[in-house]
Amino acid sequence: MxxxxxxxxxxxxxxxxxxxxxxxxxxxxxxxxxxxxAIPDLSENQIIVFTEWMGRSPQVIEDQVTYPLVSNLQGIPKIKNIRASSMFGMSFVYIIFEDEVDPYWARTRVLERLNYAQRLLPQNVVPTLGPDGTGVGHVFWYHFETKGMDLGEQRALQDWYVKFALQTVPGVAEVASFGGFEKQYQLVLDPLKMQYYKVSMMEVMQAVKTSNNDVGGRKFEMSDRAYIVRGLGYVKNIKDIENIAIKNYNSVPVKVSDIGSVQMGGDLRLGIFDANGEGEVVGGIVVMRYGENADKVIEAVKAKMKEVEKGLPEGVTFKTSYDRSELxxxxxxxxxxxxxxxxxxxxxxxxxxxxxxxxxxxxxxxxxxxxxxxxxxxxxxxxxxxxxxxxxxxxxxxxxxxxxxxxxxxxxxxxxxxxxxxxxxx
The missing domain is CATH 1.20.1640.10 (Multidrug efflux transporter AcrB transmembrane domain)
Structure with a gap:
Protein backbone atom coordinates (compact mmCIF):
# COMPACT_ATOMS: atom_id res chain seq x y z
CA MET A 1 0.00 0.00 0.00
CA ALA A 38 -3.77 31.71 26.87
CA ILE A 39 -5.22 28.85 28.89
CA PRO A 40 -7.60 26.01 27.94
CA ASP A 41 -11.18 26.47 29.12
CA LEU A 42 -11.75 23.48 31.40
CA SER A 43 -14.60 25.09 33.35
CA GLU A 44 -17.97 23.41 33.63
CA ASN A 45 -20.93 24.29 31.44
CA GLN A 46 -22.80 26.24 34.08
CA ILE A 47 -25.41 28.98 34.38
CA ILE A 48 -25.36 31.27 37.43
CA VAL A 49 -28.61 32.62 38.93
CA PHE A 50 -27.99 35.60 41.21
CA THR A 51 -30.63 37.01 43.56
CA GLU A 52 -30.24 40.01 45.85
CA TRP A 53 -32.39 40.75 48.91
CA MET A 54 -30.40 43.19 50.97
CA GLY A 55 -30.61 43.24 54.75
CA ARG A 56 -31.68 39.60 55.15
CA SER A 57 -29.71 36.98 57.03
CA PRO A 58 -28.26 33.91 55.26
CA GLN A 59 -30.88 31.66 56.87
CA VAL A 60 -33.75 33.81 55.58
CA ILE A 61 -32.14 33.92 52.13
CA GLU A 62 -31.75 30.13 52.19
CA ASP A 63 -35.37 29.48 53.22
CA GLN A 64 -37.21 32.05 51.09
CA VAL A 65 -34.98 32.44 48.01
CA THR A 66 -32.40 29.70 47.50
CA TYR A 67 -34.57 26.70 48.37
CA PRO A 68 -37.54 27.69 46.13
CA LEU A 69 -35.19 28.37 43.22
CA VAL A 70 -33.25 25.10 43.54
CA SER A 71 -36.38 22.99 43.94
CA ASN A 72 -37.96 24.48 40.79
CA LEU A 73 -34.82 24.45 38.62
CA GLN A 74 -34.17 20.74 39.13
CA GLY A 75 -36.56 19.64 36.39
CA ILE A 76 -34.65 21.24 33.53
CA PRO A 77 -33.44 18.61 31.01
CA LYS A 78 -29.76 17.70 30.57
CA ILE A 79 -28.74 19.02 34.00
CA LYS A 80 -25.76 17.35 35.60
CA ASN A 81 -25.85 19.03 39.00
CA ILE A 82 -27.14 22.06 40.91
CA ARG A 83 -25.17 23.84 43.61
CA ALA A 84 -26.25 26.82 45.68
CA SER A 85 -24.93 29.12 48.37
CA SER A 86 -26.64 31.70 50.57
CA MET A 87 -24.98 34.67 52.21
CA PHE A 88 -25.97 37.95 53.77
CA GLY A 89 -28.35 39.64 51.34
CA MET A 90 -27.45 37.43 48.34
CA SER A 91 -28.16 34.03 46.85
CA PHE A 92 -26.18 32.15 44.18
CA VAL A 93 -27.46 29.09 42.32
CA TYR A 94 -25.04 27.26 39.98
CA ILE A 95 -26.81 25.09 37.40
CA ILE A 96 -24.31 22.72 35.75
CA PHE A 97 -25.34 21.22 32.41
CA GLU A 98 -23.83 18.37 30.44
CA ASP A 99 -20.79 19.34 28.39
CA GLU A 100 -22.39 18.94 24.95
CA VAL A 101 -25.32 21.26 25.77
CA ASP A 102 -25.32 24.60 23.95
CA PRO A 103 -24.88 27.37 26.57
CA TYR A 104 -27.53 29.64 25.06
CA TRP A 105 -30.06 26.81 24.87
CA ALA A 106 -29.36 26.20 28.56
CA ARG A 107 -29.87 29.88 29.41
CA THR A 108 -33.22 29.84 27.63
CA ARG A 109 -34.40 26.82 29.59
CA VAL A 110 -33.32 28.42 32.87
CA LEU A 111 -35.18 31.64 32.04
CA GLU A 112 -38.35 29.65 31.37
CA ARG A 113 -38.17 28.07 34.83
CA LEU A 114 -37.32 31.37 36.52
CA ASN A 115 -40.53 32.89 35.15
CA TYR A 116 -42.44 30.13 36.94
CA ALA A 117 -40.35 30.29 40.14
CA GLN A 118 -40.78 34.08 40.40
CA ARG A 119 -44.23 33.68 42.02
CA LEU A 120 -42.71 31.65 44.89
CA LEU A 121 -40.26 34.38 45.90
CA PRO A 122 -40.91 37.35 48.21
CA GLN A 123 -42.28 40.53 46.68
CA ASN A 124 -39.79 42.67 44.70
CA VAL A 125 -37.15 39.89 44.77
CA VAL A 126 -36.07 39.25 41.17
CA PRO A 127 -33.50 36.56 40.24
CA THR A 128 -31.15 37.37 37.34
CA LEU A 129 -28.80 35.32 35.17
CA GLY A 130 -25.06 35.80 35.34
CA PRO A 131 -23.06 36.86 32.27
CA ASP A 132 -22.74 34.43 29.37
CA GLY A 133 -19.07 33.77 30.10
CA THR A 134 -16.97 31.04 31.65
CA GLY A 135 -14.73 30.74 34.67
CA VAL A 136 -11.72 31.83 32.59
CA GLY A 137 -13.56 34.65 30.81
CA HIS A 138 -11.88 37.47 32.78
CA VAL A 139 -9.50 38.47 29.99
CA PHE A 140 -8.75 42.13 30.80
CA TRP A 141 -8.62 44.29 33.94
CA TYR A 142 -8.10 48.04 34.09
CA HIS A 143 -8.23 50.87 36.61
CA PHE A 144 -8.08 54.66 36.61
CA GLU A 145 -5.08 56.86 37.27
CA THR A 146 -6.35 60.22 38.50
CA LYS A 147 -5.16 63.44 40.06
CA GLY A 148 -7.32 64.57 42.96
CA MET A 149 -10.58 62.81 41.99
CA ASP A 150 -12.29 61.09 44.92
CA LEU A 151 -13.32 57.44 44.82
CA GLY A 152 -17.03 58.23 44.55
CA GLU A 153 -16.54 60.34 41.43
CA GLN A 154 -14.33 57.64 39.90
CA ARG A 155 -16.95 54.95 40.54
CA ALA A 156 -19.67 57.13 39.01
CA LEU A 157 -17.44 57.69 35.96
CA GLN A 158 -16.89 53.94 35.65
CA ASP A 159 -20.56 52.94 36.14
CA TRP A 160 -22.22 55.60 33.99
CA TYR A 161 -19.72 56.21 31.18
CA VAL A 162 -16.85 53.75 30.73
CA LYS A 163 -18.81 50.58 31.49
CA PHE A 164 -21.59 51.31 29.01
CA ALA A 165 -19.07 52.12 26.27
CA LEU A 166 -17.00 48.95 26.73
CA GLN A 167 -20.08 46.71 26.83
CA THR A 168 -20.72 47.58 23.17
CA VAL A 169 -17.51 45.83 22.08
CA PRO A 170 -18.27 42.59 20.18
CA GLY A 171 -17.46 39.51 22.26
CA VAL A 172 -17.79 41.25 25.65
CA ALA A 173 -20.38 39.64 27.94
CA GLU A 174 -20.05 42.03 30.88
CA VAL A 175 -17.89 44.78 32.34
CA ALA A 176 -17.89 44.35 36.13
CA SER A 177 -17.00 47.44 38.16
CA PHE A 178 -14.79 47.27 41.24
CA GLY A 179 -13.50 49.65 43.88
CA GLY A 180 -14.64 53.08 45.05
CA PHE A 181 -17.99 54.08 46.52
CA GLU A 182 -21.41 53.82 44.93
CA LYS A 183 -23.00 57.19 45.66
CA GLN A 184 -26.32 57.31 47.47
CA TYR A 185 -28.47 59.77 49.42
CA GLN A 186 -28.50 58.84 53.09
CA LEU A 187 -31.22 59.92 55.54
CA VAL A 188 -30.09 60.22 59.15
CA LEU A 189 -33.28 60.33 61.23
CA ASP A 190 -33.67 61.52 64.83
CA PRO A 191 -35.84 59.05 66.84
CA LEU A 192 -36.88 61.71 69.34
CA LYS A 193 -38.12 64.07 66.62
CA MET A 194 -39.92 61.20 64.91
CA GLN A 195 -41.64 60.35 68.19
CA TYR A 196 -42.56 64.01 68.76
CA TYR A 197 -44.16 64.37 65.30
CA LYS A 198 -45.57 60.82 65.48
CA VAL A 199 -43.84 59.77 62.26
CA SER A 200 -42.95 56.14 61.58
CA MET A 201 -40.07 54.78 59.53
CA MET A 202 -42.44 53.31 56.95
CA GLU A 203 -44.09 56.71 56.45
CA VAL A 204 -40.71 58.29 55.74
CA MET A 205 -39.78 55.56 53.27
CA GLN A 206 -43.12 55.78 51.49
CA ALA A 207 -43.00 59.57 51.29
CA VAL A 208 -39.49 59.63 49.82
CA LYS A 209 -40.31 56.84 47.35
CA THR A 210 -43.51 58.46 46.04
CA SER A 211 -42.01 61.96 45.90
CA ASN A 212 -39.13 60.94 43.61
CA ASN A 213 -41.33 60.64 40.54
CA ASP A 214 -42.66 62.51 37.52
CA VAL A 215 -46.39 62.34 36.82
CA GLY A 216 -48.30 63.14 33.67
CA GLY A 217 -51.53 65.07 33.45
CA ARG A 218 -53.89 65.76 30.61
CA LYS A 219 -53.60 68.38 27.92
CA PHE A 220 -55.73 71.48 27.51
CA GLU A 221 -56.18 73.81 24.57
CA MET A 222 -55.83 77.56 24.74
CA SER A 223 -55.53 80.02 21.87
CA ASP A 224 -55.36 77.28 19.24
CA ARG A 225 -52.51 75.59 21.09
CA ALA A 226 -52.37 72.39 23.13
CA TYR A 227 -50.51 72.40 26.44
CA ILE A 228 -49.55 69.24 28.36
CA VAL A 229 -49.62 69.37 32.15
CA ARG A 230 -46.82 67.49 33.94
CA GLY A 231 -45.76 67.18 37.54
CA LEU A 232 -41.95 67.26 37.87
CA GLY A 233 -40.79 65.54 41.03
CA TYR A 234 -37.49 63.78 40.37
CA VAL A 235 -34.93 64.39 43.11
CA LYS A 236 -31.90 66.29 41.82
CA ASN A 237 -30.07 67.31 44.99
CA ILE A 238 -30.07 67.03 48.78
CA LYS A 239 -32.33 70.07 49.15
CA ASP A 240 -35.12 68.35 47.21
CA ILE A 241 -35.12 65.44 49.67
CA GLU A 242 -35.09 67.73 52.69
CA ASN A 243 -38.21 69.52 51.41
CA ILE A 244 -40.26 66.33 50.98
CA ALA A 245 -43.41 66.50 53.10
CA ILE A 246 -44.16 63.36 55.10
CA LYS A 247 -47.45 64.20 56.89
CA ASN A 248 -49.29 67.00 58.64
CA TYR A 249 -48.85 67.69 62.34
CA ASN A 250 -51.43 70.12 63.73
CA SER A 251 -52.10 71.31 60.15
CA VAL A 252 -48.37 71.98 59.61
CA PRO A 253 -46.42 69.89 57.02
CA VAL A 254 -43.66 67.80 58.53
CA LYS A 255 -40.66 67.70 56.17
CA VAL A 256 -37.71 65.35 56.10
CA SER A 257 -35.49 68.16 57.37
CA ASP A 258 -37.70 68.45 60.48
CA ILE A 259 -36.96 64.91 61.67
CA GLY A 260 -33.38 64.38 60.46
CA SER A 261 -30.68 65.30 57.98
CA VAL A 262 -29.73 64.21 54.45
CA GLN A 263 -26.19 63.58 53.30
CA MET A 264 -24.37 62.16 50.31
CA GLY A 265 -22.48 58.95 51.14
CA GLY A 266 -21.33 55.61 49.84
CA ASP A 267 -23.05 52.24 49.79
CA LEU A 268 -21.96 49.42 52.09
CA ARG A 269 -18.69 47.87 50.89
CA LEU A 270 -17.57 44.29 51.40
CA GLY A 271 -13.96 44.91 50.30
CA ILE A 272 -11.52 47.29 48.63
CA PHE A 273 -9.19 47.14 45.62
CA ASP A 274 -5.63 48.24 46.12
CA ALA A 275 -3.00 48.76 43.41
CA ASN A 276 0.54 47.70 44.38
CA GLY A 277 0.08 48.92 47.94
CA GLU A 278 -0.25 52.53 46.74
CA GLY A 279 -3.91 53.03 47.65
CA GLU A 280 -7.41 52.25 46.50
CA VAL A 281 -8.32 52.31 42.81
CA VAL A 282 -11.49 52.08 40.71
CA GLY A 283 -11.77 50.10 37.50
CA GLY A 284 -13.46 47.25 35.70
CA ILE A 285 -13.15 43.61 34.68
CA VAL A 286 -13.92 42.69 31.06
CA VAL A 287 -15.64 39.29 30.80
CA MET A 288 -15.52 37.51 27.43
CA ARG A 289 -18.42 35.54 25.96
CA TYR A 290 -18.46 31.79 25.29
CA GLY A 291 -16.24 30.64 22.42
CA GLU A 292 -14.91 34.08 21.49
CA ASN A 293 -11.37 34.80 20.35
CA ALA A 294 -9.71 36.30 23.44
CA ASP A 295 -6.94 38.01 21.47
CA LYS A 296 -9.40 39.78 19.14
CA VAL A 297 -11.71 40.75 22.01
CA ILE A 298 -8.86 42.31 23.99
CA GLU A 299 -7.64 44.14 20.90
CA ALA A 300 -11.14 45.55 20.30
CA VAL A 301 -11.45 46.57 23.97
CA LYS A 302 -8.14 48.45 23.81
CA ALA A 303 -9.25 50.27 20.65
CA LYS A 304 -12.52 51.25 22.35
CA MET A 305 -10.66 52.46 25.44
CA LYS A 306 -8.65 54.86 23.27
CA GLU A 307 -11.91 56.36 22.03
CA VAL A 308 -13.40 56.51 25.52
CA GLU A 309 -10.26 58.12 26.97
CA LYS A 310 -10.89 61.22 24.85
CA GLY A 311 -14.07 61.90 26.85
CA LEU A 312 -12.59 61.37 30.31
CA PRO A 313 -12.09 64.35 32.64
CA GLU A 314 -8.71 66.04 32.58
CA GLY A 315 -6.05 64.08 34.45
CA VAL A 316 -7.91 60.73 34.25
CA THR A 317 -6.28 57.93 32.25
CA PHE A 318 -6.56 54.14 31.94
CA LYS A 319 -4.01 51.82 33.50
CA THR A 320 -3.91 48.13 32.61
CA SER A 321 -4.05 45.81 35.62
CA TYR A 322 -4.18 42.46 33.79
CA ASP A 323 -3.84 41.77 30.07
CA ARG A 324 -4.08 38.15 28.91
CA SER A 325 -3.08 39.09 25.36
CA GLU A 326 0.55 39.39 26.49
CA LEU A 327 0.61 35.70 27.43
Missing part, protein backbone atom coordinates in the same frame (compact mmCIF):
# COMPACT_ATOMS: atom_id res chain seq x y z
CA UNK A 2 2.78 2.44 0.93
CA UNK A 3 4.73 1.55 -2.24
CA UNK A 4 1.67 2.23 -4.40
CA UNK A 5 1.02 5.55 -2.64
CA UNK A 6 4.63 6.65 -3.15
CA UNK A 7 4.55 5.57 -6.78
CA UNK A 8 1.27 7.43 -7.34
CA UNK A 9 2.71 10.56 -5.77
CA UNK A 10 5.85 10.41 -7.92
CA UNK A 11 3.80 10.06 -11.08
CA UNK A 12 1.47 12.95 -10.16
CA UNK A 13 3.81 15.54 -8.67
CA UNK A 14 1.68 18.47 -9.77
CA UNK A 15 -1.38 17.09 -7.98
CA UNK A 16 0.67 16.51 -4.82
CA UNK A 17 1.91 20.12 -4.93
CA UNK A 18 -1.62 21.43 -5.46
CA UNK A 19 -2.95 19.38 -2.52
CA UNK A 20 -0.08 20.66 -0.38
CA UNK A 21 -0.83 24.26 -1.37
CA UNK A 22 -4.53 23.75 -0.56
CA UNK A 23 -3.69 22.30 2.84
CA UNK A 24 -1.40 25.25 3.58
CA UNK A 25 -4.09 27.77 2.56
CA UNK A 26 -6.72 25.89 4.59
CA UNK A 27 -4.36 25.87 7.57
CA UNK A 28 -3.78 29.63 7.32
CA UNK A 29 -7.55 30.17 7.22
CA UNK A 30 -8.01 27.88 10.24
CA UNK A 31 -5.38 29.84 12.18
CA UNK A 32 -7.34 33.05 11.56
CA UNK A 33 -10.68 31.49 12.53
CA UNK A 34 -9.59 29.37 15.47
CA UNK A 35 -10.16 31.07 18.87
CA UNK A 36 -6.87 31.92 20.57
CA UNK A 37 -6.55 32.03 24.35
CA UNK A 328 -1.23 34.80 24.21
CA UNK A 329 1.27 36.69 22.04
CA UNK A 330 4.22 35.10 23.83
CA UNK A 331 2.76 31.62 23.24
CA UNK A 332 2.26 32.38 19.53
CA UNK A 333 5.74 33.88 19.22
CA UNK A 334 7.16 30.76 20.86
CA UNK A 335 5.60 28.51 18.19
CA UNK A 336 6.71 30.84 15.39
CA UNK A 337 10.24 30.98 16.78
CA UNK A 338 10.40 27.20 17.16
CA UNK A 339 9.18 26.69 13.58
CA UNK A 340 11.72 29.13 12.12
CA UNK A 341 14.59 27.73 14.20
CA UNK A 342 13.77 24.16 13.19
CA UNK A 343 13.53 25.10 9.51
CA UNK A 344 16.91 26.83 9.61
CA UNK A 345 18.54 24.01 11.57
CA UNK A 346 17.26 21.23 9.33
CA UNK A 347 18.24 23.16 6.19
CA UNK A 348 21.80 23.56 7.49
CA UNK A 349 22.00 19.89 8.47
CA UNK A 350 20.78 18.68 5.06
CA UNK A 351 23.08 21.01 3.13
CA UNK A 352 26.14 20.12 5.23
CA UNK A 353 25.73 16.35 5.10
CA UNK A 354 24.06 15.79 1.74
CA UNK A 355 25.03 18.89 -0.26
CA UNK A 356 21.64 18.65 -1.95
CA UNK A 357 19.43 21.76 -1.87
CA UNK A 358 16.33 19.95 -3.18
CA UNK A 359 16.39 17.65 -0.16
CA UNK A 360 16.48 20.69 2.15
CA UNK A 361 13.56 22.21 0.21
CA UNK A 362 11.45 19.10 0.89
CA UNK A 363 11.79 19.64 4.67
CA UNK A 364 11.05 23.36 4.34
CA UNK A 365 7.79 22.52 2.55
CA UNK A 366 6.90 19.71 4.94
CA UNK A 367 7.16 21.69 8.19
CA UNK A 368 4.62 24.51 7.54
CA UNK A 369 2.17 22.05 5.95
CA UNK A 370 2.37 19.78 9.02
CA UNK A 371 1.68 22.73 11.33
CA UNK A 372 -1.17 23.86 9.07
CA UNK A 373 -2.79 20.42 9.25
CA UNK A 374 -2.56 20.62 13.05
CA UNK A 375 -4.54 23.86 13.08
CA UNK A 376 -7.06 22.41 10.62
CA UNK A 377 -7.75 19.58 13.06
CA UNK A 378 -7.99 22.01 15.99
CA UNK A 379 -10.62 24.01 14.13
CA UNK A 380 -12.48 20.87 13.00
CA UNK A 381 -12.78 19.50 16.56
CA UNK A 382 -13.61 22.89 18.09
CA UNK A 383 -10.44 23.10 20.20
CA UNK A 384 -9.05 26.58 20.86
CA UNK A 385 -5.43 27.48 20.33
CA UNK A 386 -3.92 27.89 23.80
CA UNK A 387 -0.71 27.24 25.67
CA UNK A 388 -1.38 23.51 25.86
CA UNK A 389 -2.20 22.98 22.18
CA UNK A 390 0.50 25.38 20.95
CA UNK A 391 3.07 23.66 23.16
CA UNK A 392 2.03 20.32 21.68
CA UNK A 393 2.50 21.69 18.17
CA UNK A 394 5.90 23.10 19.11
CA UNK A 395 7.01 19.71 20.47
CA UNK A 396 5.59 17.92 17.41
CA UNK A 397 7.70 20.12 15.12
CA UNK A 398 10.81 18.46 16.48
CA UNK A 399 9.39 14.99 15.75
CA UNK A 400 8.44 16.07 12.21
CA UNK A 401 11.97 17.40 11.67
CA UNK A 402 13.54 14.13 12.87
CA UNK A 403 11.29 12.04 10.65
CA UNK A 404 11.91 14.32 7.71
CA UNK A 405 15.69 14.13 8.03
CA UNK A 406 15.62 10.34 8.34
CA UNK A 407 13.30 9.90 5.36
CA UNK A 408 15.19 12.34 3.12
CA UNK A 409 18.57 10.83 4.00
CA UNK A 410 17.23 7.31 3.41
CA UNK A 411 15.73 8.29 0.05
CA UNK A 412 18.92 10.07 -0.96
CA UNK A 413 21.03 7.03 0.00
CA UNK A 414 18.69 4.66 -1.82
CA UNK A 415 18.86 6.72 -5.00
CA UNK A 416 22.67 6.91 -4.78
CA UNK A 417 22.95 3.13 -4.42
CA UNK A 418 20.69 2.55 -7.43
CA UNK A 419 22.70 5.01 -9.48
CA UNK A 420 25.95 3.27 -8.51
CA UNK A 421 24.53 -0.06 -9.57
CA UNK A 422 23.66 1.33 -13.00
CA UNK A 423 26.98 3.19 -13.26
CA UNK A 424 25.33 6.58 -13.67
CA UNK A 425 26.72 8.41 -10.71
CA UNK A 426 26.73 12.14 -11.33
Missing amino acids: VRKLIALSLKNRLIVLLVSACLLAWGIYSVQQNPID IEKAIDSVKGTLIEEMIAVSVVILLFLFHWRSALIILIQLPISVAVGFILLEAFGISSNIMSLTGIALAIGVVVDDGIVMVENAYRGLSERQEEKGTIQ
